[in-house]
Amino acid sequence: xxxxxxxxxxxxxxxxxxxxxxxxxxxxxxxxxxxxxxxxxxxxxxxxxxxxxxxxxxxxxxxxxxxxxxxxxxxxxxxxxxxxxxxxxxxxxxxxxxxxxxxxxxxxxxxxxxxxxxxxxxxxxxxxxxxxxxxxxxxxxxxxxxxxxxxxxxxxxxxxxxxxxxxxxxxxxxxxx
Numbered sequence: 819x820x821x822x823x824x825x826x827x828x829x830x831x832x833x834x835x836x837x838x839x840x841x842x843x844x845x846x847x848x849x850x851x852x853x854x855x856x857x858x859x860x861x862x863x864x865x866x867x868x869x870x871x872x873x874x875x876x877x878x879x880x881x882x883x884x885x886x887x888x889x890x891x892x893x894x895x896x897x898x899x900x901x902x903x904x905x906x907x908x909x910x911x912x913x914x915x916x917x918x919x920x921x922x923x924x925x926x927x928x929x930x931x932x933x934x935x936x937x938x939x940x941x942x943x944x945x946x947x948x949x950x951x952x953x954x955x956x957x958x959x960x961x962x963x964x965x966x967x968x969x970x971x972x973x974x975x976x977x978x979x980x981x982x983x984x985x986x987x988x989x990x991x992x993x994x995x
Contacts (some may be wrong), residue, residue: 821884822883822884822887822888823870823872823883823884823886823887825887826864826867826868826869827867827868827869827870827887827890827891827894828866828867828894829863829866829867829868829894830866830894830898831866832846832847832898833845833846833894833897833898834846835863835868835890835894837861840854840855840856840857841853841854841855842855842861842890842893844890844893844894844896844897845897846894846896846897846898846954847897847898848896848897848898848899848900848953848954849897849938849954850897851893851896851897851954851955853886853889853890853893855886856879856882856886857873858872858873858874858876858878858879858882858883859871859872859873859879859882859883859886860872860873861886861890868890868894870883870886870887870890871883892956892957895956896953896954896955896956897954900952900953900954901952901953901954901955901956901959901960902950902951902952902959903950903951903952903959903960903962903963903982904948904949904950904951904982904983904984905948905949905950905951905963905966905967905980905981905982905983906947906948906949906980906981906982906983907923907925907946907947907948907949907979907980908947908972908977908978908979908981909925909926909970909976909978909979911924911926912924912925912926912947912970912978912979913946913947914943914946914947914948914949915943915946916941916942916943919934919935920932920933920934920935921933921935921941921943921949921966923966923969923970923980925969925970925979925980926970926978931969933965933966933969935962936958936962938953938954938955938958939951939952939953939958939959939962940952940953941962949966949980951963951966963982966980967980967981967982972985972987974987974988974989974990975989975990975992977989
């Protein structure tokens with residue numbers, strides 16, 4: 819049995835969860851997110867808790883039970899608190915700046931890298947070497963952070979590149995003479 823699926827999702831005040839057929843919608847102060855539910859999992863709102871249960875005892879329904887509960891938890895937390903990823907830039911001459919709706923990165927290439935910010939995502943650059951990405955959708959925030967990091971991933975010899983704030987780069991020793 820799924821230990822994740824058994825736990826109810828707490829719905830904080832200020833967040834409303836509604837069902838329209840098999841579409842679950844969560845609305846809060848940071849926006850609205852929706853999720854298409856499967857026929858293998860049943861959902862029920864009891865007071866300020868959202869519970870998930872199995873419709874049939876099949877392998878597929880047992881797999882989806884915990885998955886949909888975790889997705890619903892991420893939606894509820896996203897519309898109430900939001901998600902945030904922080905990136906750091908290391909390297910001489912490497913910097914980032916916001917210009918309108920674009921993130922402009924100078925990463926040692928012969929050209930600057932421009933990244934158009936997707937809808938529902940907010941990017942801030944408090945300093946030239948920090949990038950803060952925030953939004954209500956956990957998957958979208960993580961995907962944007964991964965795309966920005968992929969422009970110049972951290973290298974192991976000098977540590978230059980873009981890395982997550984909490985990431986530890988394993989450094990290698992250079993060639994010996």
